[in-house]
Amino acid sequence: MKNKLLPLLLILIVMMIACQPKQKNEQPKDSFKFLVEQFADLKIMRYQVTGFDSLTLKQKELIYYLSQAALCGRDITWDQNYKYNLRIRKTLENIYSTYKGNKETEDWKKFVVYLKRVWFSNGIHHHYGSDKFIPDFSSAYFTDLVKNADQAGFPLEKGETTDQFLSFLVPVLFDPAIAPKKVSQDPANDLILSSAVNFYEGINQKEAEAFYTALKRPNDNSPVSYGLNSKLVKKNGKVTEEVYKIGGLYSPAIEKIVFWLGKAMQVAENEQQQKGIELLIAYYKTGDLKTWDDYNVLWSQDTFSRVDYVNGFVENYDDPMGMKATWEAVVNFMDQQGTKRAEIISRNAQWFEDHSPAEPRFKKTSVKGVSAKVITTAQLGGNCYPNTPIGINLPNADWIRKEHGSKSVTMDNITYAYDQAALGNGFLEEFCYSEEERKLVEKYGYQVGNVTTDLHECLGHASGQLLPGVTSEMLKNYQSTLEEARADLFALYFVMDQKMVDLGVIPTLEAAKAEYNSYIRNGLMTQLTRIEPGKNIEEAHMRNRALIAHWVFEKGSAGKVIEKRNKDGKTYFVVNDYQKLHTLFGELLAEIQRIKSTGDYEAGKKLVEKYGVQVDQELHKEVLARFKKLHISPYGGFMNPVFTPVMKGDQIVDVKVEYPDDYAGQMMKYSKEFSFLK
Ligand code: ZN
Numbered sequence: 001m002k003n004k005l006l007p008l009l010l011i012l013i014v015m016m017i018a019c020q021p022k023q024k025n026e027q028p029k030d031s032f033k034f035l036v037e038q039f040a041d042l043k044i045m046r047y048q049v050t051g052f053d054s055l056t057l058k059q060k061e062l063i064y065y066l067s068q069a070a071l072c073g074r075d076i077t078w079d080q081n082y083k084y085n086l087r088i089r090k091t092l093e094n095i096y097s098t099y100k101g102n103k104e105t106e107d108w109k110k111f112v113v114y115l116k117r118v119w120f121s122n123g124i125h126h127h128y129g130s131d132k133f134i135p136d137f138s139s140a141y142f143t144d145l146v147k148n149a150d151q152a153g154f155p156l157e158k159g160e161t162t163d164q165f166l167s168f169l170v171p172v173l174f175d176p177a178i179a180p181k182k183v184s185q186d187p188a189n190d191l192i193l194s195s196a197v198n199f200y201e202g203i204n205q206k207e208a209e210a211f212y213t214a215l216k217r218p219n220d221n222s223p224v225s226y227g228l229n230s231k232l233v234k235k236n237g238k239v240t241e242e243v244y245k246i247g248g249l250y251s252p253a254i255e256k257i258v259f260w261l262g263k264a265m266q267v268a269e270n271e272q273q274q275k276g277i278e279l280l281i282a283y284y285k286t287g288d289l290k291t292w293d294d295y296n297v298l299w300s301q302d303t304f305s306r307v308d309y310v311n312g313f314v315e316n317y318d319d320p321m322g323m324k325a326t327w328e329a330v331v332n333f334m335d336q337q338g339t340k341r342a343e344i345i346s347r348n349a350q351w352f353e354d355h356s357p358a359e360p361r362f363k364k365t366s367v368k369g370v371s372a373k374v375i376t377t378a379q380l381g382g383n384c385y386p387n388t389p390i391g392i393n394l395p396n397a398d399w400i401r402k403e404h405g406s407k408s409v410t411m412d413n414i415t416y417a418y419d420q421a422a423l424g425n426g427f428l429e430e431f432c433y434s435e436e437e438r439k440l441v442e443k444y445g446y447q448v449g450n451v452t453t454d455l456h457e458c459l460g461h462a463s464g465q466l467l468p469g470v471t472s473e474m475l476k477n478y479q480s481t482l483e484e485a486r487a488d489l490f491a492l493y494f495v496m497d498q499k500m501v502d503l504g505v506i507p508t509l510e511a512a513k514a515e516y517n518s519y520i521r522n523g524l525m526t527q528l529t530r531i532e533p534g535k536n537i538e539e540a541h542m543r544n545r546a547l548i549a550h551w552v553f554e555k556g557s558a559g560k561v562i563e564k565r566n567k568d569g570k571t572y573f574v575v576n577d578y579q580k581l582h583t584l585f586g587e588l589l590a591e592i593q594r595i596k597s598t599g600d601y602e603a604g605k606k607l608v609e610k611y612g613v614q615v616d617q618e619l620h621k622e623v624l625a626r627f628k629k630l631h632i633s634p635y636g637g638f639m640n641p642v643f644t645p646v647m648k649g650d651q652i653v654d655v656k657v658e659y660p661d662d663y664a665g666q667m668m669k670y671s672k673e674f675s676f677l678k
Contacts, residue, residue: 335376
């Protein structure tokens with residue numbers, strides 16, 4: 001996709017002249033600043049809303065309203081992540097803006113880095129590893145900060161003194177034993193009690209399981225997503241749900257979301273989209289999960305509107321029980337060129353399903369409504385900001401996916417920004433075994449990466465079926481990892497198929513080799529750069545990549561399918577036999593599909609625990625040392641562009657897009673203008 005570069009640059013020049021007059025003289029016209037800043041293990045980038053100017057006024061207006069709605073739920077995500085996150089953020093921000101002491105010291109710099117990390121993670125737990133991160137400065141310094149800032153700006157409880165406030169807050173921030181993990185996946189402990197996430201209060205795992213088992217009806221072919229939009233609490237000894245809705249939990253923020261959705265509804269592109277937004281509003285008003293399903297059915301069928309969005313309690317990765325969803329939002333519009341590529345893949349869905357190595361009884365005889373499109377991201381909110389996915393496949397309810405299909409999107413302007421921000425950082429030079437391997441990635445990596453994401457999202461998640469009576473929740477804490485593994489394996493298996501070349505989505509199978517090299521390099525080695533020394537792998541996607549890479553490495557060891565080599569004291573993994581590796585991916589895909597289709601919890605647990613969790617300590621040390629020398633942040637996130645309506649009287653005559661580059665400034669602005677919860 002090298003030829004994409006030129007039109008992008010041209011559009012960029014136009015946009016920069018049109019939208020950033022102030023910076024026109026400060027930056028060369030042909031370079032967009034993708035990388036904004038780096039701190040701790042994070043890098044902050046920006047993405048371009050390429051093609052925004054080609055939209056109609058009505059579409060621009062729709063994007064503006066949906067973007068406002070996307071920002072209004074920010075506080076919900078913070079509160080869901082941990083019950084004290086909002087109080088902590090307000091405290092840190094008050095210090096940041098009103099501290100009267102010396103702001104030139106090392107301690108102050110450390111405080112700012114801590115605040116930036118908290119902003120990034122929407123709370124005090126690492127967004128990826130889920131561990132609480134402890135400030136790099138002392139609690140004595142923190143006390144000094146609090147005492148020398150504007151006292152009226154702190155979120156004190158009624159009658160609470162600053163000293164009382166400090167004695168509550170200091171241990172929460174500094175004691176590693178308090179709320180150590182946002183989400184604990186360790187089956188040896190009570191999953192709820194050992195997780196800091198704010199979905200349950202005074203409830204243990206057994207009580208939650210009993211509560212939801214009692215709700216479920218046997219032989220229900222279209223079950224609602226029980227527990228999805230509520231906090232489970234104990235009131236007067238009775239277990240009960242506090243529902244997220246207007247008049248319920250998080251009402252002040254949900255009211256604002258609904259206000260902007262109401263505006264969006266009036267400029268919807270067509271009747272179906274309008275009806276969808278109307279249902280979403282009804283759901284936010286009632287909290288009724290049946291309405292949520294109705295909305296999702298409609299939403300999944302709207303594959304033709306140019307502008308689209310996600311807004312709601314959607315993904316359940318952060319609930320150790322896999323039921324409750326964190327609030328998130330994405331606003332986007334279709335990238336018509338990229339979509340052609342994804343459509344080719346999705347049009348052939350049945351061919352892929354028929355040729356999948358899974359057992360016939362676990363396959364769909366007819367794959368319905370697998371839709372696919374490539375989108376340009378316009379705004380990120382809630383759990384998608386600033387750390388965003390690069391692909392989305394929704395809705396999540398199994399029965400809707402089976403009966404009505406699902407919608408799958410690839411966020412190309414995000415992957416493009418990642419790619420551009422990483423150019424020339426030395427990573428490939430360090431971890432590729434040969435010049436040839438590096439050149440292969442440089443030539444095909446970005447392109448084949450997008451195709452693999454399409455395969456993962458459009459086909460992987462949508463493929464296969466469960467046996468009657470089986471639900472994905474039966475895999476409990478291993479569900480997310482196994483589901484991601486299934487989708488990855490589907491993509492890996494087929495990307496090496498001649499069919500991909502015949503369909504014209506990759507130019508040659510050499511491109512697929514680049515993908516195999518990268519996947520193995522990452523799964524066995526380079527993703528360890530994201531793990532702290534001595535820690536195991538926790539996050540679902542990382543577990544899945546480790547699982548797949550270690551499994552094929554072990555199963556192919558006799559034939560040296562993948563070889564561990566040493567050069568100048570450095571470890572490398574080299575793929576020797578791509579065809580055999582392709583076969584191994586197929587075998588593992590068949591097994592994981594079997595586990596999912598039959599709800600085989602024990603087998604799933606065994607696979608994940610054996611291949612996906614443990615870290616080779618020696619290799620980890622080496623990789624970290626090599627990585628450290630490159631000074632690259634392993635995690636990335638994005639600032640949002642800003643949409644501003646251009647008014648003539650009370651009429652919107654245009655919407656302009658700007659790209660601020662002050663990360664702290666954007667966070668402070670959001671806290672000032674989009675904070676609706678206490
Ligand atoms: Zn996925």
